[in-house]
Amino acid sequence: QVQLTESGGGSVQAGGSLRLSCVASGYTFGAYCMGWFRQAPGKEREPVAGIKPERSYRETYYADSVKGRFTISQDDAKSTLYLEMNSLTPDDTAMYYCAAGGGDYGTVQCGPKRGLPHYWGQGTQVTVSS
Numbered sequence: 475q476v477q478l479t480e481s482g483g484g485s486v487q488a489g490g491s492l493r494l495s496c497v498a499s500g501y502t503f504g505a506y507c508m509g510w511f512r513q514a515p516g517k518e519r520e521p522v523a524g525i526k527p528e529r530s531y532r533e534t535y536y537a538d539s540v541k542g543r544f545t546i547s548q549d550d551a552k553s554t555l556y557l558e559m560n561s562l563t564p565d566d567t568a569m570y571y572c573a574a575g576g577g578d579y580g581t582v583q584c585g586p587k588r589g590l591p592h593y594w595g596q597g598t599q600v601t602v603s604s
Contacts, residue, residue, distance in 0.1 A: 476500040476593045478572045483598030490562050490602070496555040496572030496595055503553040506575050507584035509535070509591065510546065510557045512568035512600075519571070519590070523557060524579025535580035539565070562602045569597040 482494040494510065509524030523546035524535040534546060545558040555572060575592030576585030584591075 476574065478574055478593055478595035480570065480572045480595040480598040483570060483600045485601040485603065486562055488563055488602055488604050491558070491560045492562065492600060494557040494559065494570055494572075494598060494600075496557075498553045498555065498572075498574060501574075504548070504550050506593075507577075507579055507582060507591070508548065508555045508572070508574045509579035509582070510555075511571045511573055511590075512566075513571070514568040517568075521578070521580040522570070524582040525555070526579070526582045526584055533582055535582040537580060559600070562600075564602050564604050566600060567602050568600060570600050571595055571597045 477499045479497045504527050507526045510522040511519050512522050513519040522537050522540055525546050526533040543561045548555045572595040573591035576587035577589055577591035
């Protein structure tokens with residue numbers, strides 16, 4: 475049974491930083507694409523960053539709004555996905571979700587399934603005040 479457990483959210487002032495973590499279990503870590511999505515109140519869930527393990531490199535995706543500020547990475551030994559978030563703004567306020575499995579992570583497409591990825595964490599809240 476695949477489980478994704480996020481942590482690291484919180485409240486910060488604009489310009490601050492946070493690092494989100496997502497510990498994965500129930501499958502061979504690195505076998506699936508993984509990524510981060512976010513959903514603000516009244517808005518649709520949107521992809522923030524995605525990572526696709528390839529033989530010699532890892533294809534990544536970043537939403538235009540976070541390019542240069544957010545970095546996705548993974549530690550295979552710890553079965554953990556990270557999202558380093560810097561220069562946060564109030565527009566980054568949302569519930570952040572870790573996702574894994576087949577589906578779309580922005581422009582990163584994994585497997586034959588299209589649409590939202592298959593597996594989800596419970597989410598971690600990020601609130602940025604001005």
